[in-house]
Every structure is written in structure tokens, then in C-alpha cells.
Amino acid sequence: AEQFDFTDHSHRRWNPLTESWVLCSPHRAKRPWQGQQEKSTADDRPEYDPKCYLCPTNTRVGGDVSNPPYEATYVFPNDFPAVKKVQPAFSGTSDVANGSDCDVADIADDLLRAEGVRGQCSVVCFSPKHNIAMAQMSTDAIKHVVDTWAREYTELSKLDYINYVQIFENKGAVMGCSNPHPHGQIWALEDVPEEPSKEIRAMKKYRAAKGRCLLCDYAKLETADRSRLVCENDSFVCVVPFWAVWPYETLIVAKHHVASLPQLSEAQRVDLADILRRITCRYDNVFECSFPYSMGVHGAPSDGKDHSEDSHLHLHMYPPLLRSASVKKFLVGFEMMGEPQRDLTSEQAAERLRACSEIHYTAKDK
């Protein structure tokens, strides 16, 4: 009888970090594509763009501040922050619920729940050079970014009202990034957002059941198994997780148990920079284009509680491209109403990424 084959038969895989399923339909990658094509970012940008509000010495969006002539990284407050430091205390949902005027007040109390959220948002320029991305930066230069993240995390964590520091990057127009100058963002919030909350819940359960850390175990498993491993060094391993949603999604996990960025030693920060350079470079080489993605760092909340046991530093990379530089995976209809669905296995994606060079395709041309 025919055997079940992960590369040909539909199956679901369990994400133990978020405790949810993803549907995998590997045979589906064969279907023709007649839908939307993405424009790839033109690669003829200058090293300095006088009209870019992130380039050194230029004027910012607001108009009254100029950037310094920065040489490595540069952090400034987001001119359009999603959350603000100061706002009135939250006083209940009564003004959005006319409920008190009618017989549905009890229902409104149960179903219209809200809370105020204070915080602060900043922008982190990765480099003064307008026309590069992490994939083309040196490990040294990326190390500056890692140090900047760690410093910002430390400073923001000290603020009493900040309970989580979310470091992330949106790269590429297709990911809603409105400026190609290499930069990321930091949103520091009064609450612990949904995604890290889910992960911490799962990490706690796993430790209660097994007495070990879920991500320590997972890093150990993947470095032994190797079928989903993309690259590694002494301190970090980069894998296409078993439960990946995005076609070339990867997870960068610290091999040793560490809760957050500031706890990394100098050598480990260099290792994180090394892994970031290597994976972003492999990404660009998959379709020989500047690979769009959203990336984020997950670690311990800064809520004053002890997270040494339930948090383990890791980074998620969510790149949307599926078939080519211009055809991405759409997580739409079924994915929104049912559950995430992917068209190739994690093992196939990892194999493809392993086959890519760690020398950038544009450097090879020279």
C-alpha cells in the first residue's frame, strides 16, 4: 500500500509555541499562478538620498527635527506612534456602549471589554547607507544593531509602566514598509501583547509537564535532526520550524537558555549578528532579489516578574515570497476563516535555503 508522504499528502502540523495548527498542502505548489505580481524594489538607490527622512542630516517627517550625521545606528521617537507615554486613565467602555440606557447593559459589561494602553514607539536606523539591507551589511555593522536593540530593551524595561518591549522590522514595500532605508521599530507597551503571551503560556505548560524549557529542547532536537536546519553557530541555530506558516519562515533560537537580549555575552551578540547576516543573505539569494519579511525578537517581558524559566530568546522571520521575486503567498480566505495553510513542507523550504549561498548575489556579480 502507498505510504503517507509528507511531501505529497495534506496534513496539519501543531505549533507548540502558540498552541495552534497549520494546514500543509505540499502538492499545491504545482498550481499555475495568474494572480497579483509584486513589484520588486528597484536596486538603483543611491547610498545617500536627500529626500529620505531617515538618511543622516536630513529633515524628519514632522519637519522640525534633523537627523544627526550618524555613522552606525540611530534611534529616534516614531513621529506617528501607535501608543503614547501620556494619556488619560481608562475609565470603562460606557461611552462606546449606549448600553446603560437600555436592557442590554449586562451584556455590554460582558462583551465590550477594553483597557487603555500607554507606551512609546521608536525607529531604529540600522545604517547610514540608504541603499543596503542587513543582507549586505557586515557582521560588525549588524553587531551595532544588536547592541542598539539590547541597550533600548534595557532602557525601556526600566520604565515602570512598560511591560513588554517589542523589537521588529518590516522590510520591503510588500510588507507595508514605506521607506527602503534599512530600519526597524521598537514598540514598548504597558501590556504584554497576544503573541508573546501565548508563547509564555505554552512555555510554562511545557516546563510544568517536562521540567525543561520548550525552546532549549527544540533547539537541541533540530540541531540533532538537521532536516529543518538552515545554519548555525556556537550560540544560535536558524531553522524552518516544523510548524512554519510562511513559505520560508525561519526561527532563530539561542542554543543556551537565555531570556532576553541584554543577557547575551559579547561573543553571543557577535553570533546573533552572524546568524542574521547569513539568513538574510540566503533569503536574498533564493530569488535573487531583496527578500521582503517581517522580523521580530521575542524574549522576557519587563513586567517585574521572574521570566527566567518561561522565556527563551528567539527571533521570528516571516517572509511572504512563495514562487518568485514577484509572487507571494496570500494568507487570505481559508487562512483567515479556517487556519493558516502552506504550499511546501518546512523540510523542503529548509533544503532550498541550505542550498543558497552566504555570499550576496550582488557581490558575486562584481
Next chain:
Amino acid sequence: AEQFDFTDHSHRRWNPLTESWVLCSPHRAKRPWQGQQEKSTADDRPEYDPKCYLCPTNTRVGGDVSNPPYEATYVFPNDFPAVKKVQPAFSGTSDVANGSDCDVADIADDLLRAEGVRGQCSVVCFSPKHNIAMAQMSTDAIKHVVDTWAREYTELSKLDYINYVQIFENKGAVMGCSNPHPHGQIWALEDVPEEPSKEIRAMKKYRAAKGRCLLCDYAKLETADRSRLVCENDSFVCVVPFWAVWPYETLIVAKHHVASLPQLSEAQRVDLADILRRITCRYDNVFECSFPYSMGVHGAPSDGKDHSEDSHLHLHMYPPLLRSASVKKFLVGFEMMGEPQRDLTSEQAAERLRACSEIHYTAKDK
């Protein structure tokens, strides 16, 4: 002292259906947009396109089947299904986990969980006319679509191995739809997918706590409150839910307790068609363009269990446009790593939708 104002101050709202939070930052809508612009679908399509594989009498993608000269709706099996009726039984994850060869076999058992998924996928053409969408169809014509959905749901539910029938539509190139001919899809699956599972869990909890149906209560609340209501008729109410994620997201809820489509009476089916026509028409009128969205029907699983108490028929509409026909909301970096974030309140979106006409902007021109 300044009061907390939902239209100016950041807050989170709780989604009691999925039991998760969404961050709302209403002041953020003011930021300028220099990012990606979407192309809107050209409106000069012919009523019949000889190259469209969904138009009546044309040849399908596969090449060997021709569509009948259908006059209302037409259902056929998806040529590139995500799930298939027949595949070998699932036999464990050992072939994707080299785990058994090394000391991590126990970890692999815990962390690499998968299961086989059988099912079937079909395509539902809404109309023989290539150049229209629900917004431009008559209530009568949409009633044919509702009847077709109900019939397909009934037939698929009868299959022993099918436990959930997910009816949905991806509309517009920006939603990954590769053919503008009006159509939706049905994926019938061996498992109950994540999203309906979450909702059923929440519905059960609510009934256990209150002795009532969550969505019956919610429909009652919103018809009384009216601040988030867009339109209604005898059987259905369409609201921007308190916890909306997408800018103009709406929820269509049956006013009476009904678990799934086939249970609707003739009059109620006409009412569902009426609500669908009116909301899609309002959508098109927001930016005077063919409004892209993903839409899906949620109701009782067909897993042989009694769902009369934990399922309540409703439809989700997730349209991505934010500021104009060409600027959508990107749920990226923070949304992926932290939690969904929106830039206007549900009440503001509902007000805007209420202000839109139920006569299509193209009809007015004539």
C-alpha cells in the same frame, strides 16, 4: 482633567469570540502614507471573457473540461485542491524526524505533532457574468448563491469523513484572488479548523457561564446600541464588531439562534442575500472602487456532534483597504509579532459605512 477618549487614546479591545486582544490607535490614521499603492482592478471587463476559465462554456484550467452554459451559480471541483478525498492513512512523524536515531526521540514525540487531513475543495461561480461582483448583483441573484452554499453544505456534511465545511470568498487581486470572475470557494475538511474551533470554545464557555448564546446576546446588544450597526433586516444584523481588526471589518449575525445555513427558512435566505447585497454595495461606495475582501461563513461543524447550543450562524467580512482605493492596512511587523493593531475605531468605521449609499456608485453614474 482630560477624559479618556476612544477616538483619540490608544486602547485594546477584547474579542470574546476568539478570546484575544486587538490594539486600537485611532490617532494614527493621521500619519502620511508613502508606501505601497495597490492597483485597483480595471472596470472595463467584458460580460463574457473568452479567456476566463470560469465563464460559461469556456475550458477550465486543466484543459479537458468545459463549463456548462450555466445561468445562475455553478459549482465544480477545484483543479488544485489543498486537500484530497483519498490519500494514505497518516502514520506518524518519524520520517520528518530523524529523532529515532538519536537521543532526542522523546522531544520529537512531544514537539513534532502532525495529523493527516483529507477533504475536498470546490469553486462556486456566483454568476455567469464576468464583470460584476455581489455588490452589483440583485438580491434574487445573491439568493441563488445562498441556496447553493446551503445545498453544498448539506451534501458535504453527509460525508462521514467531513467534519467542517468552510465557505469563503477571496475578492480582488490584493486578496490573492487570481480571477476577477465572481466566485468563492468551499473547503470541506476532516478536521474542524482553528478559527471555528476557537469560536466554539468561547461560545461553550459563555453558555456555561451565562446560560445564553454569545452571538444571540451580541446581536441583541448591537441592535439596541446602534453605534456599530451598519444595516439590518428582520433576520440579520451587520455590524463593525467592537473588536474589529481590519479597518472596515464587519460581522453579519443571524438575529435568531440558528446553527447553520440549511436551517434558514426561505424568507431568512432572502434576508441574508439582502444583507450581503447591501454591505458589499456600501463597501464599493466607501472609496468608489471594487472593494477587495475575504469573506467566510461560520456555522456548526458537521462532525456528528450536537452543535445547536455552541454554534450560531455568522459571516465575517475582512476588507483590507484603509485610506483609499489604493492604500490598504498592512498587518505586518507588530501585528505579526505582537498583536493586531488598527488605526480607527469600530464606531468610526461603522459611521462611515452607514453614510454610504446602498445604490452602487456605477449605477448612479448612468
